[in-house]
Amino acid sequence: MKVAVLSGKGGTGKTLISVNLAAVAGLSTYIDCDVEEPNGHLFFKPDIVREELITVKIPQVDNERCAGCRTCVQFCNYNALAYVNNKLIIFDDVCHSCGGCVLVCPESALSEMDKVIGKIEIGVSGDVSVYTGILNTGEATGIPIINRLLEEGSLDENKSILIDCPPGSACIVMESIKDADYCVLVAEPTLFGAHNLNMVYELVKLFEKPFGVVLNKDLNEENPVDQFCADKGIEILGRIPFDHTLASLNSNAEIVVYKKEEYREKFVSLFETIMEKMQGETPSDEPNIVSLMAKRQCCEGAVNKQRDVQRCPEEARRSPVPSESGNDTASGQERMCVDALRDEQSDVSPGEERGAS
Amino acid sequence: MKQLLILSGKGGTGKTTVASAFIKLAKAKAYADCDVDAPNLHLVTEWNQKPVRRDYYGLPVAELTAELCTSCDLCRQHCRFAAVSAGDPYLVDPYACEGCGVCAYVCPTGAIEMVPAVAGDLKLYRDEEKVFSTAQLKMGSGTSGLLVTEVKNEMKTFACDASLAVIDGSPGIGCPVIASLSGVDMVLIVAEPSISGISDMERIIRTAEGFDTKIAVCTNKHNMNPTISEKIEQYCEGEGLPFMGRIPFDPAAVKAVNDAQTIVDIDCPSGVAVTEIFENTMALLFNRVSSIADG
């Protein structure tokens, strides 16, 4: 079973939650898909068993054959090629490895070679197998690394697999959650936290993944995230209270469940809750969503590249706005915050000014 | 106009909290939120009117006309992004499509066309004296340096006589960060005192060093781990990076944000600390004018 841990933004405690869940899950696998800022290995300090360099294909030119027709330069939508002084120049840092230039060259002057963009490290820390992806600085995309990580890390299906996703709701996150059986959304109890939670909430709904929320740094008082969850009918799986000792251990890259019994109990209970929720869900054979009407207006739809089923999920096109309920007791300022959020979520209203500049 | 970019390497270190306080303290007439994946700055800045919205178009995506498709499978075989799936008709997944145009090129019947696609939403708030530019990338769209560039351009276009622009940067070290770095006069890095915070800070400093800009550092929630906080300051000293100050952990800061206020709107320890950092930062930023003239 695979559990993906995600949050709309970094720094909400995604790594804290996924690392400690993996640590209480018995024989487990921890996969760090946050390849731009991989931090999980700092906690597990694994003994590295294997390293693998990740490469992408980039073109190279045979200048003897190049006739200077510039067909490739014109074809490349990424502007990765230039032709000056009777010479073709290739910019591999903007190349998307689509292979188009090789295909269009009438002289067969282009071929492809491998370029390293980062690596994966596979290590062991106690009962936990630790899979880390590391993107080299200056490289713009980690998706090939994530794909390889998930492939490697998913081999042993009997283990509990915890996936530490990249922050945000961009395509790179979609890659990380597409095969997950359950999603844990981590949020902080602030206005920012509620706003960011809404983004990943829309994402998991789009993918029709079962999910629940963990509230981190909970101050045990009324907050916008509880309000948001109540409005949407989202279950809160657990709360990690704000606690100086925990924060301090965590900032020193210690795995808190190894350090203090009360934290162990907390995470064991959270893990068990997640397991129960997953039992309750029918295993997802979900005909994954396929946006593929490919009409732009359906672009809000969802996707799964591995399925051939077609459906335009109208229901996923726009999230409903938060309900008014529960606002009665809110102070003017709180109400203003909720309004700000709602304004953010709502689509462009018809009469609204659009365009210019 | 001097542009100050606030960066953190990772999200959640308090970038937006610092940026919103700076905007308030400077009475900034121009500011922008370049965190297009998860913009938050609009939640804590006061605007009564609605923004002007504009669609942001990314790369075009492939669109397949079913009636023309003969299911020859060439497009699927050539697509490097697994964006085409076989079937009747064939389908293109617009999220996976990277707009290279190879499928349209190989299609023998002209069934595939590359069409413009909306990838985000630009929003511009503006009145007689100030401007605020922000954007939200559509879910599932790839990170985009161009959207960040457009956010900054919109701000610059309407900045008028502003002497200072405050830019809330993007997290990470990828393309949007590089786009937000371009052309700024100074970068202030907000670091969190943790082992991972140090690692993230070093990565963002390495990224920023490639640019012609001044780099300074401050710490947020410094008292959460005084030992590491100290290490960050030592690191800065070793690297010759000016250290602007420390912000303590402050429950009042959470309260301020939840009330859509900045930390300098209320009387709290973090507000006092950020005011000092602001003054140090302004001194450094505007001294730079004379240092350029000298050089």
Added chain:
Amino acid sequence: MKIAIPTDSQSMESTVCASFGRAPYFLIYDTETKDYAFVANTAASGTGGAGIMAAQIVADQKVSALLTPRCGQNAADVFQSADIKLYRTNTDSVKDNIEAFVKGELPLLADFHAGFHGRNRGGR
């Protein structure tokens, strides 16, 4: 000698555009004949690799020098291959920069920033 300058508008009174790759126009100016023309930068609205394409456009004008406030590494590579020299502008004014260039007062541009890496794999 033919030179190029990124400009904000199609006029000799224009200001120098702060960004090379995203400049709307390039002024192509002949320092001997004082003839000039403006070329639209079709790369400006591209999602990625704008600097490279912009450099290609300028290089195709067969200029010998580019006057610009800054330049990305990729575009600089194109200019190097094309034997086009880069000079750093010292004011906002197109006219003043041409004058300074003719007098030999503009320094060569030495630092190139890392560029935008404008790709956005996995999306648009």
